[in-house]
Amino acid sequence: MSTTLSIRLKRASKIYHEGEIIVGVVVVESSADVRHEGLALLLEGAAALQLSNKNTGIFDAFSNNLKPINLINTAIELAPAGKIPAGVTEIPFEMPLQARGPPSPGCPGLLETYHGVFVNITYTLKCSMKRSFLNKPLNTTCQFFVQYRPQEAPPLKPVRCEITPATIRAGDAGAGSARNIPPFQVYAEIDSTVCALDKPITGKIRVDSCSARIKSLELQLVRVETVGGAEGYSRDATEIQNIQVGCGDTRRARDLPLHLVLPRLFTCPTTTTVYFKIEFELNIAVIFEDDHLVTENFPILLLRSK
Ligand SMILES: *[C@@H]1O[C@H](CO)[C@@H](O)[C@H](O)[C@H]1NC(C)=O
Ligand SMILES: *[C@@H]1O[C@H](CO)[C@@H](O)[C@H](O)[C@H]1NC(C)=O
Numbered sequence: 367m368s369t370t371l372s373i374r375l376k377r378a379s380k381i382y383h384e385g386e387i388i389v390g391v392v393v394v395e396s397s398a399d400v401r402h403e404g405l406a407l408l409l410e411g412a413a414a415l416q417l418s419n420k421n422t423g424i425f426d427a428f429s430n431n432l433k434p435i436n437l438i439n440t441a442i443e444l445a446p447a448g449k450i451p452a453g454v455t456e457i458p459f460e461m462p463l464q465a466r467g468p469p470s471p472g473c474p475g476l477l478e479t480y481h482g483v484f485v486n487i488t489y490t491l492k493c494s495m496k497r498s499f500l501n502k503p504l505n506t507t508c509q510f511f512v513q514y515r516p517q518e519a520p521p522l523k524p525v526r527c528e529i530t531p532a533t534i535r536a537g538d539a540g541a542g543s544a545r546n547i548p549p550f551q552v553y554a555e556i557d558s559t560v561c562a563l564d565k566p567i568t569g570k571i572r573v574d575s576c577s578a579r580i581k582s583l584e585l586q587l588v589r590v591e592t593v594g595g596a597e598g599y600s601r602d603a604t605e606i607q608n609i610q611v612g613c614g615d616t617r618r619a620r621d622l623p624l625h626l627v628l629p630r631l632f633t634c635p636t637t638t639t640v641y642f643k644i645e646f647e648l649n650i651a652v653i654f655e656d657d658h659l660v661t662e663n664f665p666i667l668l669l670r671s672k
Contacts, residue, residue: 369396373491373508380510382463384476388510391456392444392493398452403496405445409461411437411476411489411512415593415642418484418600432593435641437476437487438465444493461491463512471640478670479511480634483604484591485642487512487634514635514670522558529554529652529662547660548578554650556624559664562671563633569624571650573616579655583612585624586651586661589633592643603647606632615655628668636668 375390382388392407394400413435444457469475480487489512495504527533529552556569571583587607593600607629612622626648637644648664 367396367398367400369394369400369495369504371493371495371504371506373493373506375491375508375510381513382510383513383515384463384465386463388461388463388491389459390491390508391458392506394450394455394457394495396450396452396455400450400495401448401498402445402450403447403498404443405457405493405495406441407444407459407461408439408441408492408494409463409489410439410492411487413437413474413477413639413642414486414488416484417593417598418602420600420602432641435474435639437474438463438489440464447496474639474641476512477637477639478513478634479631480637480644481631482589482591482644484593484600484602485644511631516562516670516672519562519672520560520669523560524555524557525559525664526553526555527662528552529650529660533662534660547658548576548654550576550578550652552576552650552652554624554662556648556664556666559666561628561666561668563628563635563668567624567626567628567648567666570621571611571624572621573612573618573652575618579615580612580652581614581655581657582610582651582653583616583622584649584651584653585609585611585626586649587626587628587633588647588649590643590645590647592645593641633668635670 372393373390374393415432444459465475477487479489489510491508493506497503531547551574553572553574561567586605588603589606590603609626611624634644646666646668648666649661651659651661653659
């Protein structure tokens with residue numbers, strides 16, 4: 367006899383807002399009648415956290431995994447102990463997506479789904495069929511996604527800057543190497559550093575002058591994840607996406623458009639809780655033919671907005 371369990375959500379996108387009801391069915395497929403000791407549905411949401419090895423504080427090297435932060439945890443009984451007939455049986459369910467209470471420092475409420483490196487925020491429905499004591503329970507899971515309701519569009523915050531050897535912070539290009547950078551002047555413009563997650567980030571970049579040959583102009587999207595608390599924390603910037611804006615020795619004095627579509631799941635609204643922070647930055651990188659790299663950094667604020 368073979369029995370399989372699966373969860374099917376009515377909403378194809380699997381994207382839900384807090385306060386909505388998740389509607390779906392649990393499908394039991396079996397070649398024969400199934401006796402069971404109860405069918406339960408669990409909804410779990412958690413932020414998994416990890417310190418990097420570069421952490422600042424008193425953590426020892428073996429305790430880099432912090433306890434996950436529980437965001438939501440509810441359970442309902444789908445069916446009491448009984449028998450499910452052979453064939454395909456659909457058991458409908460409705461599960462409210464509601465945080466336990468108003469957000470507080472210890473319980474940040476329902477945060478948006480996010481897949482990072484040191485922080486992951488995930489939501490899962492789990493269905494478990496208990497069976498008589500010699501049989502292991504039969505389980506199945508289904509991930510879904512939480513998004514905030516879009517807020518009003520914020521005012522644009524454009525930035526403009528000139529990048530020259532003089533504007534490059536010491537250290538960026540390696541100590542002492544600033545002297546080796548050829549004279550150059552690059553103009554960059556980002557239409558807004560406050561960005562809606564489902565709209566592209568746009569701007570332009572122009573090489574006004576440069577005495578050396580340029581190999582590449584790049585726009586990088588970076589996440590900055592801070593994890594920890596009073597005892598110590600780690601903060602790491604890792605690249606999410608890198609777009610080549612100009613390839614080869616870019617023609618001087620010509621505007622090149624910047625256009626970056628924020629990848630789903632790997633970005634979320636800029637988030638600050640007592641346990642962790644998720645922030646985002648853009649880097650504009652000029653790579654010279656000798657592989658020398660200079661970058662200019664722009665912190666950005668991501669929002670779920672109209
Ligand atoms: C988050 O997910 C990524 C990819 O699945 C994984 O590499 C990373 O270790 C996870 N981090 C945490 C803190 O769970
Ligand atoms: C199935 O789910 C139950 C309840 O969540 C859990 O206790 C059990 O360990 C799970 N079993 C397997 C095989 O994953």
